[in-house]
Amino acid sequence: MRTRVSLIGLTTIFALVHLPASAQFWQQPDREKMSGATISREITIEQKLNEQVPLNLTFRDETGREVQLKQYFGKKPVLLTLVYYECPSLCGLVLQGLLKSLRVINYTPGDQFEIVTVSINPKETPELAAAKKQNFLKEYGRLDAAKGWHFLTGDEAQIRQLADAVGFRYVYDPKSGQYAHAAGIMLLTPGGKVARYFYGIEYSPRDLRMGIIDASQGKVGSPVEKVILFCFQYDPSTGKYSLAIIRVIQLASVLTVLALGGFISTQMYREKRRHKKEAKG
Numbered sequence: 001m002r003t004r005v006s007l008i009g010l011t012t013i014f015a016l017v018h019l020p021a022s023a024q025f026w027q028q029p030d031r032e033k034m035s036g037a038t039i040s041r042e043i044t045i046e047q048k049l050n051e052q053v054p055l056n057l058t059f060r061d062e063t064g065r066e067v068q069l070k071q072y073f074g075k076k077p078v079l080l081t082l083v084y085y086e087c088p089s090l091c092g093l094v095l096q097g098l099l100k101s102l103r104v105i106n107y108t109p110g111d112q113f114e115i116v117t118v119s120i121n122p123k124e125t126p127e128l129a130a131a132k133k134q135n136f137l138k139e140y141g142r143l144d145a146a147k148g149w150h151f152l153t154g155d156e157a158q159i160r161q162l163a164d165a166v167g168f169r170y171v172y173d174p175k176s177g178q179y180a181h182a183a184g185i186m187l188l189t190p191g192g193k194v195a196r197y198f199y200g201i202e203y204s205p206r207d208l209r210m211g212i213i214d215a216s217q218g219k220v221g222s223p224v225e226k227v228i229l230f231c232f233q234y235d236p237s238t239g240k241y242s243l244a245i246i247r248v249i250q251l252a253s254v255l256t257v258l259a260l261g262g263f264i265s266t267q268m269y270r271e272k273r274r275h276k277k278e279a280k281g
Contacts, residue, residue: 094115105209109145
């Protein structure tokens with residue numbers, strides 16, 4: 001399933017127009033008179049649900065060590081964030097929005113899921129990634145999350161392959177030295193397939209938790225959470241989970257049948273005991 005979500009790009013452009021010049025993370029070069037429609041096509045997020053991400057891509061982690069993407073996959077879902085560390089505004093808002101949701105849910109990176117944050121700027125260094133990781137872990141307040149939140153840098157070709165695989169379109173402006181991109185994060189299955197998209201700069205903790213349970217194929221989450229997930233359905237157009245009335249009715253029907261069966265069984269058991277007592281008397 002591939003759905004082009006150009007509204008994200010248009011929303012970003014609208015917001016930038018209303019920001020002061022010093023706060024804008026990207027400005028259109030004077031020499032290029034691009035239309036709003038053209039820009040939105042360039043910086044949109046194209047949904048590629050169930051697309052396989054190439055896990056043999058090579059990056060550098062925050063220590064400078066060369067790593068392959070597959071090192072972070074195999075057992076747990078992976079939240080992927082594509083940003084750049086020196087972005088003056090939007091990237092920070094995306095990571096702050098994620099951090100806000102992470103503080104609410106009772107899952108910790110490295111335990112139930114992994115987070116892989118990749119810089120889209122090939123000029124950024126592992127030292128910069130390490131500083132960014134330290135800052136966010138300090139804000140998060142869970143030092144044990146260090147093992148599960150990875151800040152990577154890499155070469156242009158590797159970054160582009162990853163971004164293309166998940167449909168993350170961005171544009172570099174050589175005049176300002178900044179990037180224009182949409183706001184959102186992606187959730188991948190343990191096998192590296194695109195499972196969910198979450199848009200904007202704020203992410204519902206409930207949707208994030210349900211997405212992790214969903215992407216883990218039931219390996220994460222309590223029995224109660226899995227029952228709740230059954231009653232909700234993921235909407236690709238919004239990146240949110242909404243109540244599925246049919247599923248609620250189905251679950252209610254099953255519970256009614258179980259309750260009725262339990263009641264009948266109890267009554268039959270009591271009746272049987274009563275007859276035994278009368279026979280003995």
